[in-house]
Amino acid sequence: MKGRFLQTPEAVAGTAILVLLAIMALAAPLLFPGDPLRIAGPALTPPFQDWTLPLGTDRLGRDVLAELFHGARTSLVVGLAAAAASLAVGAVIGTLAGFAGGLADEALMRLTDAFQTVPSFLLALAFVSIVGPSLGVVVMAIALSAWTGPARIARAEVLSIRERDFVAGARVVGMHPLEIAFREVLPNALPPVLALSSIIVAQAILIEAALSFLGLGDPNRVTWGGMVAEGRTVLRTAPFLSIVPGIALVVTVLGVYLAGEGAVESAAVRKGLS
Amino acid sequence: MSKRLLTVAGLSKRFRRGDKPVAAVDAVSFHIDAAETLALAGPSGSGKSTVARLLLRLIEPDAGSIAFEGDDWLALQGGALRARRAKMQMVFQDPLAAFNPRATVARVLDDPLRIHRIAPRAERPCRIADLLERVGLSPELAGRAVHEVSGGQRQRVAIARAIATKPSLIVLDEAVSALDVSMRGKILELLADLQRTDRIAYLFISHDLGLVRAFAHRVAILDGGRLAEEGDARAVIDAPQSAVGKALVAATPKLHGSKQDAS
């Protein structure tokens, strides 16, 4: 399966980028030990001048490359955590709605509608403003709107799987409805839900960056959004301070999308062959 | 005096097709005694599958009563119903669709043993091996994924699952129709053996009158949701009285009869 996955150029490029990102995140404390927010050198050093500060320093003299690597950790953690949370919550709610039917289904779907109509960024903004900025809160804020997509897809899958013989067979054997829903139906409903994961990861990374840009991210962590915000005031004299993290964001989101496309392609190919 | 295992009286179910209500099952009554095979035959759309689903409580009837092992079967709900389901099991037509695509043979057989607390966890692998042997399969099959075994083997696994809870009645819904001809006889023989040794009754749903005549004790022929004819299987099929019975017998291809050109 891996072999086939790496056959499309999109998958290869996407995976390469994600691997690079993972390496950056994992290597950050090794390559740049200590607090990345400490003063490392003279302020506003341009990039490629001092080899101990390859990407220069920001307004306060912090090492941009160190911030970039540590920022990768934040983005990765937020992206994956938010995706996992929203997929889990969405899958559970979608399965319950699809399986229970009737009033429970109606109620849960109206709830989904309510959350889906609010623009996700505004919802996250409101949530973080009220509860306070920290990494966990940011993850929750993103998941608060991202769960609706997986919920709808899970429900649609469950509605069709529910009619299959093996579900009737499970009922005849005497299985409890909750066990049928989560042990028999949900695992078979997951594949299309998981196809959403790359989109959610990309969206989460961008929302986190936007929140940090507005100053609502976790103040104790380095984030690429925060770096962009920091560079705003000196945009004319030191544009690299905003451009570098901006490029990192673009490349990361691109990588996630490409890898997701590659996964969808390889899954489709496998289905075609079977 | 024979103890009636199952008594169905006045069973009815209506579906809405478009805006017209259609009587899928209309006041159907029949009974099955212990260790007896009653066949349910009839053209497609006659209500056979609906009767099976009503009996198994997969759908609820609009009217009628079902007495199973002396209990009011329709009155059971929730946990009480699930517990009693051990005594009434089912084998489906399509052995591939009947199982979770991700399941292994062991898990499929483990489920009923676990749910009905028939054996503690430590003992279950042994019970599973026993069940596999009883249906003529090697215990080595337990580790395989369900879709990896052949159609005939899968149907044997389905039978093993059905007998795991020691039921008194098994609904066989076209259980051999999807199998190769050479496999059908063997599966039916297995079922006949199990009936003898375990005193299991069968509701045998089939459109194939040849199978019905060879396998069932009695047959009930449905037509348009109603009971058209009922009686001893061989008697009814050798000399059908109802129009649909005659049509079914006439339409059944015969290996040795010469039935040329009757368009």
Add this chain to the structure above:
Amino acid sequence: MSAAPQAPLVALRGLTVAYGGDAPALNAIDLDIRAGERLALIGESGSGKSTLALAVAGLLPASAKTAGTIEWEGTPPQGGRDIGFVFQNPAGSLDPVMAVGRQVAEVACTHLGLSWSDALARARDLFGRVGLPDPDTLVHAFPHQLSGGQKQRVALAAAIAARPKLLIADEATSALDTIVQAEIVALIRRLVAEDGMTLLFVSHDIALAAELADRIAVLRGGRLMECGPARQVIDRPQAPYTQSLIAAHIGLDSAPLFASADAGAPANE
């Protein structure tokens, strides 16, 4: 051994078909299809009977590797015109988003060069011939509005619309219930006789073959086990496999499976 005086309509010599790298689905088949006969291909799953039908019809997928020859008497056949094909599942023949009358008319239009109105008129006639009620209304119906038996009648109409020499029915009645199956079989028999077509039909049901076919060919694992007049194959089968197939058949005259009188016979009431 009856000698056919003229060349067969289709002669298969050493026909071998393989999909991918697996074992061949058909292995060195030598078979004649005689003009005007009703030939049944009998076999269990994996016997290659459907592959043989597809090969004769020229409908094998491009990835299939073939060896051997399929020789037609006279002019080589034009797919869709000289060969009519009916599948087991009408969804294989019928387009779900096109009215059924149009689908049949398209065949007539394409292969007979009729004008559209003539083609539609022919479709209406064919609907009548295949026993569909109220053809004028039904030509506008969509496949999902028809029953299984009606869909197969439409599929038959489309298959014979271009007046083919050979009609191939691949398990065409296997998905239908007994009564509808008998009606469709009778219909096929009538159409084949009226139009002078040759019939090749594939089935797993040996009793059906016994009733409909002039000759029966038995396949197993891609090989031809036996081929001969229907009555001879049924009453005096030569190959052990054919004998076991016939022995395994459970029909209206088979002995009961459960043993006589013992446990299981209910008390009379």
